[in-house]
Amino acid sequence: MNKNVNNFKANYKKLPPEFNIFLVLLGLALLFEILGWIFIGQSFVANKRRLIIMILQVSVIGIIAVGVTQVIIMAGIDLSGGSLVALSAIVAASLAQNSSYTKAVYPHLTDLPFIIPVLAGIACGLFAGFLSGNIIARTGIPPFIATLGMLVSARGASTWYNNGMPVSFLNDDFIALGQGAWPVVIFLSVAALFHILMRYTKYGKHTYAIGSNEEAARVAGINITRHKIIVYSIAGGLAGLAGVVTAARAMSAQAGMGMMYELDAIAAAVIGGTSLFGGRGRIAGTLFGVLILGVITSGFVFLRIDAYYQEMVKGAIIVGAVVVDQIRYKKKNTKDKDI
Amino acid sequence: MNEIDKKIILKTEGLSKHYGGVKALDNADFTLKNGEHIAIVGDNGAGKSTFIRQITGVEIPTSGKIFFDGNLVNFKTPSDAKNAGIEAVYQNLALADDLDVPSNIFLGQEETYFNLGPFSFLNAKKMYDKSIEVLSKTGIKIPDINIAMSNMSGGQRQCVAISRSAGFASKLIIMDEPTAALGVQETEQVENIIKNLKDRGIPLIMISHNLRQVFDLVDKIWVFRQGKIVGSVDATTTNSNEVVSLITGIQQKVGEEASFI
Numbered sequence: 129m130n131k132n133v134n135n136f137k138a139n140y141k142k143l144p145p146e147f148n149i150f151l152v153l154l155g156l157a158l159l160f161e162i163l164g165w166i167f168i169g170q171s172f173v174a175n176k177r178r179l180i181i182m183i184l185q186v187s188v189i190g191i192i193a194v195g196v197t198q199v200i201i202m203a204g205i206d207l208s209g210g211s212l213v214a215l216s217a218i219v220a221a222s223l224a225q226n227s228s229y230t231k232a233v234y235p236h237l238t239d240l241p242f243i244i245p246v247l248a249g250i251a252c253g254l255f256a257g258f259l260s261g262n263i264i265a266r267t268g269i270p271p272f273i274a275t276l277g278m279l280v281s282a283r284g285a286s287t288w289y290n291n292g293m294p295v296s297f298l299n300d301d302f303i304a305l306g307q308g309a310w311p312v313v314i315f316l317s318v319a320a321l322f323h324i325l326m327r328y329t330k331y332g333k334h335t336y337a338i339g340s341n342e343e344a345a346r347v348a349g350i351n352i353t354r355h356k357i358i359v360y361s362i363a364g365g366l367a368g369l370a371g372v373v374t375a376a377r378a379m380s381a382q383a384g385m386g387m388m389y390e391l392d393a394i395a396a397a398v399i400g401g402t403s404l405f406g407g408r409g410r411i412a413g414t415l416f417g418v419l420i421l422g423v424i425t426s427g428f429v430f431l432r433i434d435a436y437y438q439e440m441v442k443g444a445i446i447v448g449a450v451v452v453d454q455i456r457y458k459k460k461n462t463k464d465k466d467i
Numbered sequence: 468m469n470e471i472d473k474k475i476i477l478k479t480e481g482l483s484k485h486y487g488g489v490k491a492l493d494n495a496d497f498t499l500k501n502g503e504h505i506a507i508v509g510d511n512g513a514g515k516s517t518f519i520r521q522i523t524g525v526e527i528p529t530s531g532k533i534f535f536d537g538n539l540v541n542f543k544t545p546s547d548a549k550n551a552g553i554e555a556v557y558q559n560l561a562l563a564d565d566l567d568v569p570s571n572i573f574l575g576q577e578e579t580y581f582n583l584g585p586f587s588f589l590n591a592k593k594m595y596d597k598s599i600e601v602l603s604k605t606g607i608k609i610p611d612i613n614i615a616m617s618n619m620s621g622g623q624r625q626c627v628a629i630s631r632s633a634g635f636a637s638k639l640i641i642m643d644e645p646t647a648a649l650g651v652q653e654t655e656q657v658e659n660i661i662k663n664l665k666d667r668g669i670p671l672i673m674i675s676h677n678l679r680q681v682f683d684l685v686d687k688i689w690v691f692r693q694g695k696i697v698g699s700v701d702a703t704t705t706n707s708n709e710v711v712s713l714i715t716g717i718q719q720k721v722g723e724e725a726s727f728i
């Protein structure tokens with residue numbers, strides 16, 4: 129009996145785990161294609177511009193989702209992504225202003241090389257993540273609460289930073305980061321990098337181990353505190369990078385940016401097969417999750433359906449993904465019990 | 468016996484662990500000589516696992532001292548105890564169910580290609596090969612070790628946990644009920660592993676409810692009852708009646724065999 133189970137698994141394993149999610153993506157695209165021909169009289173997929181806009185729109189969410197996926201695999205959660213986008217965007221933008229503008233935030237710090245605002249934005253998110261990570265790992269406060277606190281505080285800090293005023297007149301070098309294919313390139317590079325780190329390094333192995341059985345990871349000698357801080361810092365840093373890209377794309381930054389992005393990022397991870405129970409999930413899956421969100425948004429715009437329907441459908445899909453995960457998890461647990 | 472053989476590897480003095488009002492472990496004075504194999508026996512809830520958790524840094528004792536390898540030690544974390552050379556198989560096995568077999572065997576001590584700190588790349592091939600090698604010593608059959616632990620039987624899980632600690636054992640190995648879930652054949656293989664550790668001179672603490680196994684394998688038997696050490700007897704000179712009396716605290720009638728052997 130057991131042998132059969134294992135053989136079955138061994139055969140099944142040859143398909144990458146993302147295959148099912150890929151089918152969902154194809155199915156959705158097909159659905160919009162058919163609806164497009166029926167109601168609009170044109171193709172959904174065969175429109176290069178639409179596809180480009182779609183992937184550009186989801187790139188920022190995607191960068192956050194890469195970090196959030198790692199946190200969720202570790203059986204944590206990070207709600208602070210959207211607020212960190214705003215904070216990092218506004219901090220980065222304040223260091224990327226050009227000297228032709230007389231009311232710059234830092235009049236003496238204009239026309240800086242673009243790498244400085246970029247690093248400042250990332251550092252800003254990294255530090256926030258480091259803070260959340262320390263609180264979570266050292267005090268035992270649930271990640272939901274700690275990062276909810278960060279969500280509120282970072283939003284407040286981004287309003288406080290420039291008294292609620294937007295920051296604009298940014299250098300061309302900096303703005304270039306948000307133009308053309310750059311956001312997509314940045315998203316895909318970040319996704320590829322962390323896909324590799326999660327699959328092939330000690331860092332990834334320990335992240336999965338902690339998410340799977342924290343106590344087992346602890347008695348195996350893994351420094352749980354340090355590892356959690358690293359993972360939350362990385363998630364924060366990626367949210368910071370997303371903020372930089374957002375500011376560059378918008379050519380300005382304001383405190384209201386990135387609202388609810390954290391929920392889209394979590395949704396992308398969960399739709400992509402990452403288990404909220406921890407221990408399971410892959411960055412490659414999140415990539416498809418992000419694309420599914422993109423197809424939904426772009427499909428609804430294409431069909432000229434109101435945005436609130438889109439939110440409702442998105443919500444249903446997220447709940448569906450969690451239900452699937454729950455069923456899988458239960459199955460796994462009952463198998464354990466009959467030993 | 469020469470001097471080195473007699474050297475004491477582990478010693479506890481007044482070791483206690485209280486959970487609130489529960490004295491799970493009370494004033495335990497224990498010694499283990501280098502190369503010695505001992506068993507800890509006692510009823511359920513006698514404090515055996517609690518004792519182990521204090522020695523391996525999984526928990527911090529309420530009071531008492533632990534001497535290991537000639538030094539007073541104060542393990543704050545399990546990795547402190549590991550670094551000192553103590554490996555353990557825990558009663559709950561402490562496996563990461565979503566990971567495959569090699570990942571579990573090498574958890575926390577992965578083989579890597581070159582050292583980049585946490586971002587070191589794993590040498591999966593080496594870990595796979597070594598896993599096959601250490602598992603083969605337990606005699607367990609696992610058709611595909613590259614699938615998640617959650618697909619494994621109780622015996623397979625136990626053998627993975629044993630392979631992990633036996634493979635890395637350096638100065639002391641502790642096994643909390645290592646054969647509880649195993650079949651006859653696998654039990655025999657695990658007992659062979661234990662005998663092999665004896666030949667290599669690696670000291671062992673084994674918790675077991677199986678007195679046959681205890682008498683077969685160890686030099687000395689330590690008996691726990693209600694959080695206290697109530698005696699230690701030489702396996703070659705004692706008999707099961709004496710051990711059962713110590714476990715239960717009730718004198719066995721002469722000629723009556725202990726019921727659960």
Ligand SMILES: Nc1ncnc2c1ncn2[C@@H]1O[C@H](COP(=O)(O)OP(=O)(O)OP(=O)(O)O)[C@@H](O)[C@H]1O
Pocket residue numbers: 486489490491509510511512513514515516517518558
């Ligand atoms: N974390 C804890 N909190 C409170 N009480 C505990 C805790 N861990 C153990 N105990 C109690 O301490 C006592 C000793 O438990 P322990 O697990 O050491 O027993 P044991 O001898 O290993 O038993 P078994 O043979 O069933 O494994 C028990 O009464 C148990 O309920």
Ligand SMILES: [Mg+2]
Pocket residue numbers: 515516517558643
């Ligand atoms: Mg026990």
